[in-house]
Amino acid sequence: MAKKTFPLSKVYGLLEPGPVVMVTTASKGRANIMTMSWHIMIDFEPPIVGCVISNQNYTFDILKATRECVINIPTVALTEKVVGCGNTTGRKVDKFKTFGLTQAPASCIKAPLIDECYANLECKVVDGKMVAKYNLFILEVLKAWIDPSCKDPRTIHHLGRGAFMVAGETIKLPSKMK
Amino acid sequence: MAKKTFPLSKVYGLLEPGPVVMVTTASKGRANIMTMSWHIMIDFEPPIVGCVISNQNYTFDILKATRECVINIPTVALTEKVVGCGNTTGRKVDKFKTFGLTQAPASCIKAPLIDECYANLECKVVDGKMVAKYNLFILEVLKAWIDPSCKDPRTIHHLGRGAFMVAGETIKLPSKMK
Numbered sequence: 228m229a230k231k232t233f234p235l236s237k238v239y240g241l242l243e244p245g246p247v248v249m250v251t252t253a254s255k256g257r258a259n260i261m262t263m264s265w266h267i268m269i270d271f272e273p274p275i276v277g278c279v280i281s282n283q284n285y286t287f288d289i290l291k292a293t294r295e296c297v298i299n300i301p302t303v304a305l306t307e308k309v310v311g312c313g314n315t316t317g318r319k320v321d322k323f324k325t326f327g328l329t330q331a332p333a334s335c336i337k338a339p340l341i342d343e344c345y346a347n348l349e350c351k352v353v354d355g356k357m358v359a360k361y362n363l364f365i366l367e368v369l370k371a372w373i374d375p376s377c378k379d380p381r382t383i384h385h386l387g388r389g390a391f392m393v394a395g396e397t398i399k400l401p402s403k404m405k
Numbered sequence: 406m407a408k409k410t411f412p413l414s415k416v417y418g419l420l421e422p423g424p425v426v427m428v429t430t431a432s433k434g435r436a437n438i439m440t441m442s443w444h445i446m447i448d449f450e451p452p453i454v455g456c457v458i459s460n461q462n463y464t465f466d467i468l469k470a471t472r473e474c475v476i477n478i479p480t481v482a483l484t485e486k487v488v489g490c491g492n493t494t495g496r497k498v499d500k501f502k503t504f505g506l507t508q509a510p511a512s513c514i515k516a517p518l519i520d521e522c523y524a525n526l527e528c529k530v531v532d533g534k535m536v537a538k539y540n541l542f543i544l545e546v547l548k549a550w551i552d553p554s555c556k557d558p559r560t561i562h563h564l565g566r567g568a569f570m571v572a573g574e575t576i577k578l579p580s581k582m583k
Binding site: 237239240243244245246262264265266267268269270275277278279303306307310313314357361362363365381382383384385386387388389390391392393394395396397398399400401402403404405 | 415417418421422423424440442443444445446447448453455456457481484485488491492535539540541543559560561562563564565566567568569570571572573574575576577578579580581582583
């Protein structure tokens with residue numbers, strides 16, 4: 228997928244609508260994927276993002292050790308792969324291989340981008356103090372990528388137990404909001 | 406709106422898809438509303454929710470002082486009021502009056518529910534330690550309400566600068582995910 232860089236000042240608009248994302252990490256040359264819905268914007272620029280990752284997950288261990296990951300944003304076309312990645316563990320399965328996803332190199336970190344996702348955010352952990360109590364990692368987005376041909380991305384939004392709301396129409400109102 | 410209580414164990418499914426919410430607070434008998442998109446699920450049950458509220462906002466001061474609020478979830482029918490609440494400050498405006506919204510009493514706290522919203526979550530602040538650094542409040546949902554007649558709520562999801570994605574169709578896949 229031909230991507231271009233995306234302004235860090237606009238990253239909040241990708242995450243605050245609450246899409247399901249796929250978090251990629253890498254350790255000792257092996258990449259992994261985790262499906263995630265528990266994320267939050269914390270600041271605009273540089274974009275600071277919080278995410279809660281269960282300490283039962285393989286990604287928790289890798290992220291704690293390597294302090295870097297990519298937040299990849301899929302669209303509805305990838306839903307089966309998204310659920311597949313959410314129902315397996317990287318301790319047992321090579322998820323890129325199993326689900327036919329393609330690694331693309333990141334520019335700032337070792338974890339790979341998922342090429343099939345329409346947007347990718349390269350992140351590093353900037354604060355791990357809330358990990359012990361809440362499994363909450365504070366990330367800074369170092370670089371963002373987007374597929375410029377994807378105008379109205381049909382992101383998916385988890386409603387629980389495998390049900391997803393698919394992004395519908397877009398409306399615009401005059402607003403002073405950022 | 407005739408509401409019934411909603412199981413706390415299912416609250417995550419209301420918030421993790423990333424809807425725009427309206428936070429109500431009350432201080433000295435006067436209620437206020439703030440529009441918000443920066444929230445995150447942190448734990449399932451009791452439901453723990455994080456939310457980032459700018460320290461420039463009137464709601465920040467009230468929430469810090471009273472340590473309670475309601476997270477109200479609107480649908481697309483309320484979009485103009487949602488944007489209106491996001492573009493005004495409770496320091497100058499009575500938002501319930503200005504935007505024609507109705508207060509309904511909460512059962513555990515003093516801040517009111519917005520009756521027109523299809524779901525309402527009564528919350529108390531359980532951890533304020535991340536407020537100074539990140540404007541991040543940790544809330545526990547004490548009680549949840551839902552309009553049982555609203556089957557597929559057309560929530561709105563902020564894309565930045567007054568653009569909103571409206572919830573589209575729902576799809577379901579076999580999944581072990583919660």
